[in-house]
Amino acid sequence: MAHSDTTAEPTRRDFLLLTAGAFGAVGVASVAWPFIDQMNPDASTRALASIEVDISALQSGQSITVLWRGKPVVVRNRTDKEIEEGKAVKLEELKDPIARNANVDPSADATDANRSAKDKENILVMVKVCTHLGCIPLDESGEFGGWFCPCHGSQYDTAGRIRKGPAPENLPVPVYAFTSDTKIRIG
Template identity: 65%
Template sequence: MYGEDQTLGTTEMGEATRRDFLYIATGAVGAVGVGALAWPFINQMNPDASALALASVEVDVSNVAEGQQIKVMWRGKPLFIRNRTDKEVEEANAVDVADLPDGLARNLNLAEDAPATDKNRAAGADGSEKLIIMVGVCTHLGCIPLGEAGDFDGWFCPCHGSHYDTAGRIRKGPAPENLLIPPYEYTSETVVKIG
């Protein structure tokens, strides 16, 4: 025992022994086991099929009459799509951006620093300002504002008193930002893909 080579795992020639193989095989099986155990926890963080289906939505806006608003669900949030009247567009254009509590357009289709003009918030396929598409969630605490209400005949959040104008810009109340304009593109003259 005292005269033998005390090196474990290799012979005097430096070749691998059965013990080395067992160490490597045990480590490999352990790594596969940890991976198999961790996979369900990692996979549950991926969005489910219903969330992926709502990642984008197509809406035919030709059915939205002038002065009418429809609500569509997108990513679990309501979208307000409104075909505004000429009077509503005129009222929105008459507002000086410098007088707004939030001077940014909050339009995900434009640069972050785009001003909150009515044109920068409108979504008409032909460049008109009549159609507007917004995420219908109050920027204060996430309530759903009421349409054609409030001091500016736009949207009103009765929970805490936020008033938005006909372009969805905050005008009065605790909400810090304008209603968000989601990413969108027209797939035809009357169909808009949101998301």
Template identity: 55%
Template sequence: MSVTAHAPGHASGHEPGHDAGKRDFLKLVAAAGAAVGVGAIVWPMIDSMNPSADVLALGSVEVDLAPVPVGQAITVVWRGKPMFIRHRSPEEIKAAQDVKLSQLTDPQTDAERVKAGHEQWLVVIGICTHLGCIPLGNKPTDPRGEYGGWFCPCHGSQYDTSGRVRHGPAPLNLALAPYEFTSDTKIKIG
């Protein structure tokens, strides 16, 4: 930089301020031009690491719920993640609805977590909100914890029949994913 200040343009006899202003302007324009150019080429490079079109194309799955009996659950894969779909019994639904919000770590009513008219179906992302393990409880032989939902074997978090965290280090309820009923027994996730 110091060399630039001594460059030939800076000859004696000129107003130094005038000349320095022009030089600063040229430097700014050059630096700004270079920054725009670099940005224009760096963005495509960064964006190339975002999900590609074929990955995004797997963004939705359709599930037929008819074969799932009451009290049972299935696991389907959506965007590489396990989705728990549970066919709840009336007792389980009641248990979930009767919980007082004040007892919850992450207060949320059961109604907010299911679709109205399809209360028997609970659809949640099966990933423990603590550190990403997959909780047990989908198979009839699995431990379901004290609250009858899911039990995470990694650090002992327990979820209730609405997938809400009731005990343990997990800070949040099992996450919900966007889905809709395409018919009474079919849903489309994503």
């Protein structure tokens, strides 16, 4: 009788090979898990996934900086003059014509309206980190009266749009929503 004509029953060797393979896979997974798990965000970062900011004391021309996800976020109550200056800028004059606002269409133009809060154009919310090398710009500085990064000379206007210097993009606007007239939820 030929070997191919018989049906082979599992042997003890087959069982041992299968068991050893299963233990090996469990061992590899248990060694790999700490490396994979350490790539998750820190618990303190996850806790700050969204924050609520009270802007009731924020007067026209003032700004506050809050920490969100480990980054400084500026909330500015712009003056009428700053809003008018922002609206007067032509898109052709901008280095970055994209709004960089997570609350509008990703391809939206960097008009003043697309950078500020809808129906509350005096309120501006932005991540205050220079898009060149991650420095923190100074408030109300530079040629355009917005933000100035002294490290490499990037200058942003009153709507947070890059106007001069090596920074390639406008300051990003995070996801935010007004929960009331005086409170903003960021994130």
